[in-house]
Amino acid sequence: METTWAQHLREAGLRVTRPRLSVLDVLADHPHADVDTIVTGAREQHPSLSPQAVYGVLTAFVAAGIARRIEPAGAPALFELRVGDNHHHLVCRSCGAVADVDCAVGAAPCLSPSDTAGFVVDEAEVVFWGLCSTCLSRKHEEEHPA
Amino acid sequence: METTWAQHLREAGLRVTRPRLSVLDVLADHPHADVDTIVTGAREQHPSLSPQAVYGVLTAFVAAGIARRIEPAGAPALFELRVGDNHHHLVCRSCGAVADVDCAVGAAPCLSPSDTAGFVVDEAEVVFWGLCSTCLSRKHEEEHPA
DNA sequence: CCCTTTTCTTGACTGAGTCAAAAGAAGGAG
DNA sequence: CTCCTTCTTTTGACTCAGTCAAGAAAAGGG
Known part of the structure; x- marks a missing residue:
């Protein structure tokens, strides 16, 4: 390798x-x-x-x-080797776990904001916030103990 | 007021x-x-x-x-009063200026990644990176002085 | 094998943000 | 209006991520 x-x-x-x-x-x-x-x-x-x-x-x-x-908000920077394919990220609010997502709605949809306010945009960064499956089930157990 | x-x-x-x-x-x-x-x-x-x-x-x-x-990557946190309308942001790579953008492709399009890898997503955050009009013209002048 | 350039080590430093204890205001009860 | 409780603000120490700079070490072309 x-x-x-x-x-x-x-x-x-x-x-x-x-x-x-x-x-x-x-x-x-x-x-x-x-x-x-x-x-x-x-x-x-x-x-x-x-x-x-x-x-x-x-x-x-x-x-x-x-x-x-x-650089997900509120966490130290992360690094990845996957480059050049404009993918995005899912971030767990609870444990900070990160997963890759391919661009949501086709090729590079978010690269076209309706009104760019005079900006010339070269990249659209998307972060999906939520809970990962592990934290979800842990939370579920805490709320409804067996 | x-x-x-x-x-x-x-x-x-x-x-x-x-x-x-x-x-x-x-x-x-x-x-x-x-x-x-x-x-x-x-x-x-x-x-x-x-x-x-x-x-x-x-x-x-x-x-x-x-x-x-x-929290745009590489800059201190910013605060805004505009809440609850799921808008996004344009950020200038050069001066850090921020402008609001209404959601790009309709209501809340980015809230539907193709594969959520087991995550339950509650928010999609979009940041458009580029150059604001001021930095663009300044850069243009520097490269092609009058 | 040597020399130049890039990279790594060491250690001091900055800047954003947090934590905690005590002093000080807000606003409800009397 | 005054007192009392609770929430806010002040003060000051502290943490953590990341940067800067100078000298030592390694890469790789000649």
Whole structure:
């Protein structure tokens, strides 16, 4: 797998380093990981890895277009490797879990607000807020104990 | 105007206090204000007002449903009085300006993702990213000086 | 193998927001 | 009108995510 990652990095114009490979591995395992998760995970392969290095790696990934940063309100930023397909996210209000959703109403429907107030729009970001199935059943049990 | 605000607060089940009236005034003038703007503005009427009080006031407003908190990625939270009509926002990548947009494709179209992955969705939040007209013309001038 | 450039490490720092205790107002009861 | 209870505001310490900068280390072309 690492060979592929190295290639992936080179194609994006980035040098191949151990911190970067470790971060890619963690992101492959955790499709919506926050910095803390990435640091912890990447340290299994590279124990001396510093949080700042992870910030640097992620900034480079986002700049090179091989990762995307998402920032749900009220939570630390998350990073994902799925880029370039304009998908959106479901976020659980209770536990913060994130799931991907393909664009809701066709190709890129939300990219056309009715009145753009003079703005030139280049991206529409959609976040669906709700409860994930786990939190739903937990909540249901609490309210109606068996 | 303040009489109306007082009534508005009471109807929402909140006590009428000077900090709250001042914050309402600022929000009426600045429909998408951050905490700093609100503190500065409200101090014209109430010089001793502390930032923490403003946080408290805004938390109470949001809990009572008379204000809404929006958190564009990479910027401090903004507050608006326009609530309950499911509108969305245009955000300028360059200056952070925010404008309202009515829901893009009808009533609440985005509330129907194709596959909810077991989530029960209660809100769809849409952010349109782009450049506002001011930043556009400024950028144009910089690239093609007269 | 060396040299230049990029990346990582270390550590200090900022800014938004939270928490908690005590002082101070709001508004209902008498 | 005054008192009393409850809710707000003040003050000040604190947390957490993220940034900045300088020197050490590694990547990879010559």
